[in-house]
Amino acid sequence: MMRRLYLQIYATILGVLLLLGVLLFVSWLVSPPGDESSLEPLAAVALGLLPGPNADPEELEATLVPFHEQLGLSLAVRGQDGRLLAQAGEPLPAIERDWSGSRFLPSRGGGVTLALHLQDGRWLVVRHRRQRHGAYVLAFMLALALAVAAGAFPLVRRLTRRLERLQKRVDSLGAGDLSARVEVEGRDEIAELAGSFNRAAARIERLVEAQRMLLAGASHELRSPLARIRVALELLDENVRPDVRERVGRDIEELDEVIGELLLASRVEAAEALERSERVDLLLLAAEEAARYDVEVTGDPVLVEGDARLLRRLLRNLLDNGRRHAPGADLDVEVRADPEGGARVRVSDRGPGLSELDRERVFEPFYRVQKGPGQGSGLGLAIVRRIARLHGGDVRCLAHEGGGTTFEVRLPVEGHPHDE
Numbered sequence: 001m002m003r004r005l006y007l008q009i010y011a012t013i014l015g016v017l018l019l020l021g022v023l024l025f026v027s028w029l030v031s032p033p034g035d036e037s038s039l040e041p042l043a044a045v046a047l048g049l050l051p052g053p054n055a056d057p058e059e060l061e062a063t064l065v066p067f068h069e070q071l072g073l074s075l076a077v078r079g080q081d082g083r084l085l086a087q088a089g090e091p092l093p094a095i096e097r098d099w100s101g102s103r104f105l106p107s108r109g110g111g112v113t114l115a116l117h118l119q120d121g122r123w124l125v126v127r128h129r130r131q132r133h134g135a136y137v138l139a140f141m142l143a144l145a146l147a148v149a150a151g152a153f154p155l156v157r158r159l160t161r162r163l164e165r166l167q168k169r170v171d172s173l174g175a176g177d178l179s180a181r182v183e184v185e186g187r188d189e190i191a192e193l194a195g196s197f198n199r200a201a202a203r204i205e206r207l208v209e210a211q212r213m214l215l216a217g218a219s220h221e222l223r224s225p226l227a228r229i230r231v232a233l234e235l236l237d238e239n240v241r242p243d244v245r246e247r248v249g250r251d252i253e254e255l256d257e258v259i260g261e262l263l264l265a266s267r268v269e270a271a272e273a274l275e276r277s278e279r280v281d282l283l284l285l286a287a288e289e290a291a292r293y294d295v296e297v298t299g300d301p302v303l304v305e306g307d308a309r310l311l312r313r314l315l316r317n318l319l320d321n322g323r324r325h326a327p328g329a330d331l332d333v334e335v336r337a338d339p340e341g342g343a344r345v346r347v348s349d350r351g352p353g354l355s356e357l358d359r360e361r362v363f364e365p366f367y368r369v370q371k372g373p374g375q376g377s378g379l380g381l382a383i384v385r386r387i388a389r390l391h392g393g394d395v396r397c398l399a400h401e402g403g404g405t406t407f408e409v410r411l412p413v414e415g416h417p418h419d420e
Contacts, residue, residue: 013152039102043116046124050077053120060086073128080121092125162190166197178205261379264313265365268386280308282343282411283335289315290333293323299335302343304411306391314387317380318347318407325369326351326404342393342413348406359397359405384409 051059064075065088074089082095093105095115105113111129118124162185172180180201182194230252282304287297289312304311322331329350338344354362354369361367363385366378381395384407388395393411400406 013156039104039114039116042114043102043118043124046116046126047118047120050118050122050124053122057086061088064088071128073126075127076125078123078125080123082123085122090127092127095123095125159190162186162194166190166194169197169201173201173204178208258379261383265379265383265386268310268383268390274307274310274390276307277305278308279303280306280311282311282345285312286315286333286335286345288312289319290331292316293319293331295319295331295333297333297335300337302335302337302413304343304391304413306411310387310390314384314409315345315347317384318345318409321380321407322347322349322351322405325349329404337413338410343411345409345411346406348400348404350400350402350404353399353403354397354405359399362397363395381407 050063060077064077064086067073067075068088074087074092076087076092077085078095079085082097084094093113093115099115099117102117103115105115105125107113107127111127113127114125116124116126166182169180169182178201181198184191184194184198280303281301283297283299283301285308286299290297319331319333326349332346332348334344334346334348336344336346358369362369362381365382368378385395388409388411391411393409395407395409398406398408
């Protein structure tokens with residue numbers, strides 16, 4: 001499952017906020033109530049309120065009871081040796097022998113406990129059950145965390161939504177939409193990244209468009225001198241050797257074929273969508289093209305949405321490729337409904353076959369496994385892949401059982417064709 005960036009940032013903010021709240025709450029619970037030096041004046045006041053060191057326990061207790069009843073204090077007077085002399089209220093902690101001055105003592109269940117060291121050597125231990133309202137403090141911290149979380153989410157989402165829009169434009173550019181641009185928002189690093197992407201995309205679009213125009217222009221310009229060469233060849237003196245005339249004729253035909261492939265490649269590469277679309281019987285179309293090569297087609301009638309002219313060229317290029325690399329051998333053409341949905345066309349030859357590396361590279365423009373005359377322009381299979389992808393499908397090269405190569409084209413049956 002994809003981990004969204006905005007959720008990661010948001011979860012991090014909430015985690016840090018929650019940890020901070022817990023630490024503050026714990027420190028509030030365990031922190032001492034104040035500075036112990038401030039207890040010395042209280043010890044002096046307490047000494048003036050208590051009977052002298054020689055008072056009997058009943059007198060001491062009578063002095064402590066009003067403070068317990070009216071102020072809610074628990075009090076205990078202990079001697080210099082820590083012995084309990086009198087008390088009022090709940091039991092209080094004992095005095096350690098190594099204590100040398102007044103101090104705060106731990107208070108279980110809340111409140112404040114003081115051990116006041118009187119000047120006559122006695123100790124007065126006082127506890128006030130002051131409620132620290134921990135539940136209210138915790139509720140306040142939770143409310144604060146919720147408020148910060150509610151305010152942080154729109155900010156985090158706005159930040160990451162810009163990244164998501166940028167990612168979509170990058171995907172569009174990678175899919176062939178050279179006009180993809182992203183809106184530049186703000187003046188931060190993401191805005192700078194968006195601006196850099198737009199500049200890079202614009203440069204790529206200009207370079208690709210210039211390459212397309214150069215290719216198309218050069219192809220058209222080559223047609224005129226090629227026509228003049230053909231006319232000159234026909235007017236050559238009959239004394240020219242027949243083999244020379246035949247060789248030059250083949251070269252002209254091959255050059256004419258290359259120019260035609262260049263023009264078609266330029267046109268389909270520039271297309272972002274099909275110019276026309278109709279329902280095409282793929283089996284019938286394959287049978288018509290296969291008849292030109294005296295090849296039988298097997299399979300089932302399958303209707304696809306697409307451009308019949310481009311699909312016809314796709315089939316012709318596959319048949320040309322099979323005949324060129326397996327001359328004299330049978331070609332197998334099969335049209336079936338794909339069990340996974342869509343249509344499947346297979347053209348298989350009995351040639352020498354291809355290596356695993358070549359089976360992918362044969363779709364690259366101008367890539368030829370074998371060099372030399374009669375091996376084609378290297379554009380036929382690249383055009384096949386582009387036409388397939390314009391129809392929302394694709395093509396792959398497989399090893400044929402018993403030797404040879406199979407080209408499998410898959411096309412969607414339902415829905416509108418789209419670009420890759």
